[in-house]
Amino acid sequence: MASRRFDPDRRDRIIAAALDVIAAQGVAGASHRKIAEQAGVPLGSMTYHFANMDELLTEAFRRFGNSIADRFDQELGEATDVDGARLAVVDLIHLDLLDSQRDLVLTHELYTLAARKPVFRQITRDWMARNRRALGLHFDPETCRMLDALIEGLFIHAALDTEPHHRATTVEAVARITTPYHRPARTAH
Amino acid sequence: MASRRFDPDRRDRIIAAALDVIAAQGVAGASHRKIAEQAGVPLGSMTYHFANMDELLTEAFRRFGNSIADRFDQELGEATDVDGARLAVVDLIHLDLLDSQRDLVLTHELYTLAARKPVFRQITRDWMARNRRALGLHFDPETCRMLDALIEGLFIHAALDTEPHHRATTVEAVARITTPYHRPARTAH
DNA sequence: CGGCCATGCGTACGATCGTACACATCGGTG
DNA sequence: CACCGATGTGTACGATCGTACGCATGGCCG
Numbered sequence: 212m213a214s215r216r217f218d219p220d221r222r223d224r225i226i227a228a229a230l231d232v233i234a235a236q237g238v239a240g241a242s243h244r245k246i247a248e249q250a251g252v253p254l255g256s257m258t259y260h261f262a263n264m265d266e267l268l269t270e271a272f273r274r275f276g277n278s279i280a281d282r283f284d285q286e287l288g289e290a291t292d293v294d295g296a297r298l299a300v301v302d303l304i305h306l307d308l309l310d311s312q313r314d315l316v317l318t319h320e321l322y323t324l325a326a327r328k329p330v331f332r333q334i335t336r337d338w339m340a341r342n343r344r345a346l347g348l349h350f351d352p353e354t355c356r357m358l359d360a361l362i363e364g365l366f367i368h369a370a371l372d373t374e375p376h377h378r379a380t381t382v383e384a385v386a387r388i389t390t391p392y393h394r395p396a397r398t399a400h
Numbered sequence: 401m402a403s404r405r406f407d408p409d410r411r412d413r414i415i416a417a418a419l420d421v422i423a424a425q426g427v428a429g430a431s432h433r434k435i436a437e438q439a440g441v442p443l444g445s446m447t448y449h450f451a452n453m454d455e456l457l458t459e460a461f462r463r464f465g466n467s468i469a470d471r472f473d474q475e476l477g478e479a480t481d482v483d484g485a486r487l488a489v490v491d492l493i494h495l496d497l498l499d500s501q502r503d504l505v506l507t508h509e510l511y512t513l514a515a516r517k518p519v520f521r522q523i524t525r526d527w528m529a530r531n532r533r534a535l536g537l538h539f540d541p542e543t544c545r546m547l548d549a550l551i552e553g554l555f556i557h558a559a560l561d562t563e564p565h566h567r568a569t570t571v572e573a574v575a576r577i578t579t580p581y582h583r584p585a586r587t588a589h
Numbered sequence: 590c591g592g593c594c595a596t597g598c599g600t601a602c603g604a605t606c607g608t609a610c611a612c613a614t615c616g617g618t619g
Numbered sequence: 620c621a622c623c624g625a626t627g628t629g630t631a632c633g634a635t636c637g638t639a640c641g642c643a644t645g646g647c648c649g
Contacts, residue, residue: 221627237512237516238428239427239428242605242606242607243606243607243608244605244606244607252628253627253628253629254628254629254630255627255628255629255630256627256628257607257608258607258608258609259626259627259628260627263607263608264607264608315515316515316516319508319511319512319515320512322508322511322512322556322559322560323426323508323509323511323512325559325560326504326505326508326559326560327426327505332560335560336560336561336562339557339560353569353572356557356569356573357550357569357572357573357576359553359557360550360553360554360556360557360573361546361549361550361553361577362553363552363553363556363557364548364549364550364551364552364553364554364556365549365553367511367549367552367553367556368528368545368548368549368552370511370514370515371511371514371515371521371524371525371528372525373525380542380545380546383542383546383580383581384545384546384549384550384577386581387546387576387577387578387579387580387581388550388573388576388577389576390576390579390581391572391576392572392575392576392579410597431635431636431637432636432637432638433635433636433637441598442597442598442599443598443599443600444597444598444599444600445597445598446637446638447637447638447639448596448597448598449597452637452638453637453638
């Protein structure tokens with residue numbers, strides 16, 4: 212039998228399994244028992260490595276948020292001008308995120324928790340702050356807020372629409388939201 | 401004692417209670433027992449009036465979606481031009497929706513269910529379709545999609561941000577997303 | 590006026606949950 | 620080599636859940 216000594220991978224495996232179960236069954240369906248089975252560890256390990264369910268969920272969602280934010284940092288860090296940044300945003304939405312039903316589901320689950328429990332709200336805020344910082348390399352703060360909101364909204368629609376989103380629509384939407392509005396000159400009246 | 405004969409209000413009261421409990425405790429915390437207590441009906445009434453939990457949730461969220469969509473119809477129906485419609489959208493976001501933590505929480509809960517179960521996805525789609533139809537009175541279809549997405553995103557941010565959203569930011573964001581993008585003329589190079 | 594049946598309810602059952610905790614295991618230490 | 624404490628696990632308990640179902644109730648029909 213494998214050594215009974217401390218196994219540093221054990222914690223990680225449980226966290227990964229937690230995200231898998233949440234993606235498949237939702238937070239509501241994520242029990243210690245199911246996660247333990249998915250991770251291939253005994254039930255007793257759950258309370259040994261994590262004081263309670265909230266601690267496990269907290270760590271899991273923090274890891275999830277960071278993994279998404281890493282992609283923001285990477286894509287946007289490579290952009291060299293505003294147009295490149297716009298393109299990076301479009302790619303982030305289309306390539307990395309919309310294709311992955313898993314990420315969408317996890318995002319929804321996190322938001323739902325965040326709307327109710329302060330701990331998860333903080334995780335979400337940290338995540339959003341990271342995203343905005345990445346966007347802030349190329350856009351002014353107010354635009355970052357709008358752009359961030361638009362990205363969130365496009366997420367949601369992608370999760371629920373039957374028909375796939377057209378990339379052209381995303382391109383146009385990103386272009387619009389990053390372009391300051393100039394009130395048109397009034398014609399005489 | 402009150403009559404044992406059929407009470408048509410009973411169903412409605414249960415549905416209203418269900419939304420109250422979901423708003424307060426989330427779908428995860430909404431049990432037959434809690435809803436029954438909130439509605440002031442015995443536990444046995446729950447399975448009498450609703451075949452199972454999903455049927456109750458379905459009816460509750462359908463009612464919720466319709467109540468929000470009604471406000472969209474009303475506000476946008478009163479607008480007479482595009483600027484009026486833009487203002488209506490801003491008002492919808494700020495007056496009716498952002499102030500109400502309850503609506504935000506319910507929206508998140510519905511989306512989370514919708515991401516997983518087809519029944520609730522259909523409810524969400526119907527709701528979105530109603531909203532888009534209302535927006536369609538004043539904007540072209542592509543703009544409706546973008547605007548709808550932006551509204552969703554602003555919702556989410558409102559639920560999670562500590563600081564309140566500035567109305568001016570919303571006004572600017574709505575103006576931008578409803579203004580077609582014109583590629584700027586290139587300077588010589 | 591007496592019985593019947595639609596309406597509505599109290600209760601109990603089996604499943605599942607989070608968590609606690611006694612106990613097994615075994616590398617390191619003296 | 621003996622034992623001790625760190626590491627990890629099996630199991631059981633109390634709470635809560637959705638749901639089923641037998642039974643109480645009382646208007647209505649004959």
